[in-house]
Amino acid sequence: MIAAADLPDDIDALKAMIVAQGEQNARLETLVAALRKALFGRKSEKVDPDQFELALEDIETGIAQIEAEGETNPLVTPTRTSAPRQSNRGSLPKHLPRIEEVIEPDSTICGCGSERHVIGEDISERLDIVPAQFRVIVTRRPKYACRSCEEGIVQAPAPAHLIPGGMPTEAAIAHVIVSKYADHTPLYRQAQIYARQGIVLDRSTLAAWVGRAAFELRPVYDALMADLKRSTKLFMDETVAPVLDPGRKKTKTGYFWALARDDRPWSGDDPPGVAFTYAPGRAGEYAKQILEGFNGTLQVDGYAGYNRLLKRQEGSIRLAHCWAHARRKLFDVAKAGKATPIADEGIAQIQALYRIEKEIRGQSPATRNAVRQERSKPTIDQMEFWLRETRSRVSAKSPIGEALSYIAKHWEGLTMFLDDGRVELDSNSVERTIRPIALNRKNALFAGHDVGAQNWAILASMIETCKLNGIDPHAWLTQTLTAIARGHKQSQINDLLPWNHSAQV
Numbered sequence: 001m002i003a004a005a006d007l008p009d010d011i012d013a014l015k016a017m018i019v020a021q022g023e024q025n026a027r028l029e030t031l032v033a034a035l036r037k038a039l040f041g042r043k044s045e046k047v048d049p050d051q052f053e054l055a056l057e058d059i060e061t062g063i064a065q066i067e068a069e070g071e072t073n074p075l076v077t078p079t080r081t082s083a084p085r086q087s088n089r090g091s092l093p094k095h096l097p098r099i100e101e102v103i104e105p106d107s108t109i110c111g112c113g114s115e116r117h118v119i120g121e122d123i124s125e126r127l128d129i130v131p132a133q134f135r136v137i138v139t140r141r142p143k144y145a146c147r148s149c150e151e152g153i154v155q156a157p158a159p160a161h162l163i164p165g166g167m168p169t170e171a172a173i174a175h176v177i178v179s180k181y182a183d184h185t186p187l188y189r190q191a192q193i194y195a196r197q198g199i200v201l202d203r204s205t206l207a208a209w210v211g212r213a214a215f216e217l218r219p220v221y222d223a224l225m226a227d228l229k230r231s232t233k234l235f236m237d238e239t240v241a242p243v244l245d246p247g248r249k250k251t252k253t254g255y256f257w258a259l260a261r262d263d264r265p266w267s268g269d270d271p272p273g274v275a276f277t278y279a280p281g282r283a284g285e286y287a288k289q290i291l292e293g294f295n296g297t298l299q300v301d302g303y304a305g306y307n308r309l310l311k312r313q314e315g316s317i318r319l320a321h322c323w324a325h326a327r328r329k330l331f332d333v334a335k336a337g338k339a340t341p342i343a344d345e346g347i348a349q350i351q352a353l354y355r356i357e358k359e360i361r362g363q364s365p366a367t368r369n370a371v372r373q374e375r376s377k378p379t380i381d382q383m384e385f386w387l388r389e390t391r392s393r394v395s396a397k398s399p400i401g402e403a404l405s406y407i408a409k410h411w412e413g414l415t416m417f418l419d420d421g422r423v424e425l426d427s428n429s430v431e432r433t434i435r436p437i438a439l440n441r442k443n444a445l446f447a448g449h450d451v452g453a454q455n456w457a458i459l460a461s462m463i464e465t466c467k468l469n470g471i472d473p474h475a476w477l478t479q480t481l482t483a484i485a486r487g488h489k490q491s492q493i494n495d496l497l498p499w500n501h502s503a504q505v
Helices: 011-040 049-072 170-181 187-195 203-229 284-290 304-311 323-335 340-360 365-391 399-409 428-444 450-468 473-485 490-496 498-504
Strands: 098-102 117-130 133-145 153-155 233-244 251-261 273-279 296-299 317-320
Touching: 011 049, 049 203, 049 450, 117 170, 170 187, 170 203, 170 450, 170 473, 187 203, 203 251, 203 273, 203 450, 203 473, 203 490, 233 284, 233 428, 233 450, 251 284, 251 428, 251 450, 273 284, 273 428, 273 450, 284 304, 304 317, 323 340, 323 399, 340 365, 340 399, 365 399, 428 450, 450 473, 450 498, 473 490, 473 498, 490 498
Parallel strands: 098 133, 233 296, 296 317
Antiparallel strands: 117 133, 133 153, 233 251, 251 273
16 A cells, blocks of 8 residues: 555646556456456356366466556556465475576675675575476575674675566566467466476466566567558458457457568568457457558458558558458359359469469569569459459359459459559468467467457467567567566667567577
8 A cells, every 4th residue: 555645745646646546456356356257157157177277367367467567557556456366385396407596796895805704695496497398596695794894794686587586487487478379288288287297386376477478578569569560561360369258158259450561572671570469349440440550551351341441531551452362262162163164264363373473472572563564464454354254244142253243342452462562462471370379269269358368469479470580489588578577678679579589699
């Protein structure tokens, strides 16, 4: 609690504190209510035991993230829930190897000129994890005192850690995150793996580590999103994100929106990256909010919600569409055995475009544009004539008619690649970044809460951006979390972006 004497006298400052405290309390109350509902709700509302564990870990991660936010927000009192987290603080198994590091003071010379001698030391043990190896980092900080006088004791300060006073090293936290979001191993299963080594850690303890890391990585995530939106050519896609809703049957449907950059096909200078955002729906308004501040070409599928972006008053966005989706429409018709000759002809023309693209991948936009004008444009002109003639001969409500109507409806966006060497034939770049989300969803089935889903989005963004840049996510997370714990300057947050990792090693 804040003492009355510490409260500001300024009324506006007091109002700001009350509002900030109220917002934090409301978010915590929502999460705690969801936790209680999940734990003590009627049996008819409970789900499969494995999925129940996943729901709890996302809620607990969300609580830890909000608590961490409260600790660093000067306007609110650090908040702890009424039911304190029962964290496991037992001793670490003796059979684990110990890596000792001794942190000495800068000087052991006393003010009187004599050499201080060791009179004791503080020892702390933290669980450290490296791939396929468990070990314990033992940190010794000797205390020195002077025999010639009583001036005092000198000891090196304890190094800063991401979890103050906690057991895990930053590498251990990174391992938990990578295992969950890259290797798709839920926290309760990780706890089972650790238990086989004699390391008994509750799922809620692991969730607290992940929640803290998600909070601390939020500025890096924001910097990633800002960097992507400074580009003039991006991809966007969305995928379902079921979220547990204990008060209303089982789950509600949310969405992960992926904003991606991949300039490698045209030898662009900007590194590839992807930022996921969780939203409670699929309406175009969410895409508009995510893209605030972006102006340029956005390559998407044919989802009508993106058309809302074309109505923006500020700036301008051009929508380039995806030939892979157009080809899929024709392929489905051919697979069903209906109007196969027409579908096959359309597929053959699209394949011809892809053969040309394969030859010019990695070349400059100017070169790609020149080749497309010379070789791809005749195919497009021929296809436009074929499309018009064929549509006049088939029913618009037939499967082939609907497939052709889709192509005609998005023709402007589909042919934008002819005049812009940066535009790809399809949006497969962003779809590839979403696949790990789908794999994690297959194991988890749903997120435990909206806050947990956004934490998932933040951490998945970091991991997938590392992978796009050929960087080991565990190495980057370890380095970045260590830098944050040691007080990395906010003004230099861009230095922590994944593609700057190699320059820091």
